[in-house]
Amino acid sequence: MDRVTAARVFNRICELGSLSAASRALGISRPMVSRYLEQMEQWAGARLIHRTSRRLTLTPAGEEILLKTRHLIQLAQEIEQRNQQNEPSGVLRVACAHLTASCIIGPIVADFLARYPAVRLELDVNNHPINLVSERIDVAVRITNNPEPGTIARRLGECRSVLCASPDYLARHGIPQKPADLANHNCLHYSRFAGQNWHFSSAQEGDISVEISGNFSATISTVLLDAAVAGCGIAMVPEMEAREALAQRSVVSLLADYEPARLAIYGMYLSREYQPGGLRPFLDLLEKTLSKP
CATH class of the missing domain: 3.40.190.10 (Periplasmic binding protein-like II)
Structure with a gap:
């Protein structure tokens, strides 16, 4: 059991004069209050409270421990407040x-x-x-x-990803109209994936998976985008990275009716x-x- 909690329960028993009152005040069961009191007595190695049918009285050891637990609880509160007030560091x-x-x-x-x-x-x-x-x-x-x-x-x-290619590449090889057309294009892809499939979703056709191939791969999307800008082929790269190239028309977005799968x-x-x-x-x-x- 948590010894700080046991100390708090012991103090509440002493303040209110009964285990039942401490149970109601703390919102825990009467047997649990008894268990915490037993934990405190085991920790102190002495009986802390004399129990009679009418009242509870502290033993000499209990009076000594009560003073110590009050200091313990105060210290615990100070530590908790410090943790709550401190800025991350x-x-x-x-x-x-x-x-x-x-x-x-x-x-x-x-x-x-x-x-x-x-x-x-x-x-x-x-x-x-x-x-x-x-x-x-x-x-x-x-x-x-x-x-x-x-x-x-x-x-x-x-x-979100975007499928893109340079105007020069498209002028030489044509513009794909649907995902299946990518089989006829040089697709620039990530090199760390064993199988190369690009995934799309369409309002009309649902989810679509297309196997692609190409003569260039890289582990970094920046390099794939650079290759697409240079006219090497079609790349699927994060939209956030392609934003500037799209704005400058270095590459254009393809297959507007088919959204690349989001990550x-x-x-x-x-x-x-x-x-x-x-x-x-x-x-x-x-x-x-x-x-x-």
Whole structure:
């Protein structure tokens, strides 16, 4: 049992003069009050209260322990208040991919550090799977529909993709009219996936999966977008990354009636307890930012 709670129950018994009154005041059962009193007596190694049918009286040991438990409860309250009042502090180590760093986390860094100046944010940017324990990572922010097993995955938002190609490539190879047409095009894809299928949804046709192939792959979407801009083929990349190239007409969006499957954005960590002070506000700010249109 929690010894601080046992001390609180013991103090309440002494204040109110009965176990039943303490039970009503604390909102716990009468047997539970008795168990906490037994815990205190086992902890003290002495009988603390004389019980009679009419009243309870403190033993000499009980009087001594009552003074000590009052100090213990006061100390516990001070610690709880300090924890509630303190601003987040300490080191927060975050792992993410290059896209996530530049398009999702990068834009909130200044705001986060201004709000929580006592937090030191360390960003580990890589596109490879990591071990949260061995690499001392507090949270990994990933774009995926399959969060890593064994982690607590908090959904922060979603990532939309866009199918795009340069005007030059389309002038040479034609414009696909439906997902099946992609079989006749050079599709630039992520290299870490064994099978290459692009997924779409359509109001008329529902979910569609298309097998694609191409002569170039990369682990980083930025490189795929650059290749698409250079006229190498058709790429499916995150919309947030392609926004500038689309605005400049370096690439154009394709298959307007077919939406590429959306991916979730997760914050993945190992424990709900003993978290770094900055973890929750960091994820809260990310979720708030990603929820904006």
